[in-house]
Amino acid sequence: MSLSAVRAALSDLKNCQTDIGTGMDIVTDMAMDLAESQKAQGDPGIKAMEDIILECAKLDREINCFSHIVERVTSEVGREPPEAMFSLSARVKEQFAEKMASLSDTELENHNKVVAFKDSVANTLNQAKPGTVEDMEELDEDIAVTQSQVNFSCPLTQIEMVNPMRNKVCNHYYDEEAILGLIQTRHKQKKKCRCPVVGCGNTDVKQSDLILDQMLRRRIRNQKRDGNRM
Ligand SMILES: [Zn+2]
Structure with missing residues (x-):
């Protein structure tokens, strides 16, 4: 096997991982739909979806570990005599x-999309107060109005967020890619990452404080879809 073949295989694996992420977002969307209509905690359908999310998280973690190990071993082999390739x-x-033997399933609960799933379902259930269907629709519209007044744009990129993340500490939103990039850059400079929202006193934004907000993500996407339809 040549190193270029290894690189090509790794890149295929990364694409596969992106698809898993997209699949997890779709399942989360479906669970929120179900939560909206069932209004019941512990729904078997939601539980089944949670199991799917956990399985996907496990697969995602395995791909991460595998890619990491392949990258490390190939760079080691590169420094050794050619026969090391074998x-x-x-x-x-x-x-x-x-590595697999050292991992536990409980750690999967910290996977960002597992956290986002649970958070989204819990929020949907909290919002879906019992009432008639008409009430529900009105409530939905009310929320939509409130949400559209909320700024959908990321304070970092100034454009509409694709994967909004909420900061648990100061409740500000940022787009995932932008905020994670900023945190990484700041930490590389051995500096703390200040919340980019003007006037916010949060001077240390950590990745562990950020939760993907699937509900907001959905609202932004729905608004875009409705906007395109008009
Ligand atoms: Zn903030």
């Missing part, structure tokens, strides 16, 4: 098995 596959297998 041990590549065995070394990856061994290290991957070791």
Whole structure:
């Protein structure tokens, strides 16, 4: 196996991982629909979807670990004599098995999309107060109006957010890619990341404080869709 073949396979795997992420967003959307109509905690359908999300999170984590190990081992092999290439596959297998054995399923609860799923379902259930269907529709419209007054644009990119993340500490929203990039840049400079929202006193934005807001994501997307339809 050549190094370029390894790189091509890794890139295929990354694409696969993106698809898993998209699939998880779709399942979360479906769970929110169900939560809106069922208004019941512990719905078997929602539970089944939670299981799917956990399975996907597990797969996502495995791909992360695997890619990481392959990258590390290939760079090691690159520094060794050419015949070291023959041990590549065995070394990856061994290290991957070791890593997998050290992981627990409980850690999956911290996966960002698992957190987002639970958060979104819980929020939907809280919002879906019992009432007639008409009431529900009115409520939905009310929320839509309130939400459209909320700024959908990211304070960093100034454009409409695609994957809004809420900061648990100061309740500000940012687009995922932009805020994670900023945190990474600041931390590389050994500096704290200040909340980019003007006037916010939060001087240390951490990745662990951020939750993907699937409900808002959906609202932005629906608004865009409705806007296109008009
Ligand atoms: Zn803030």
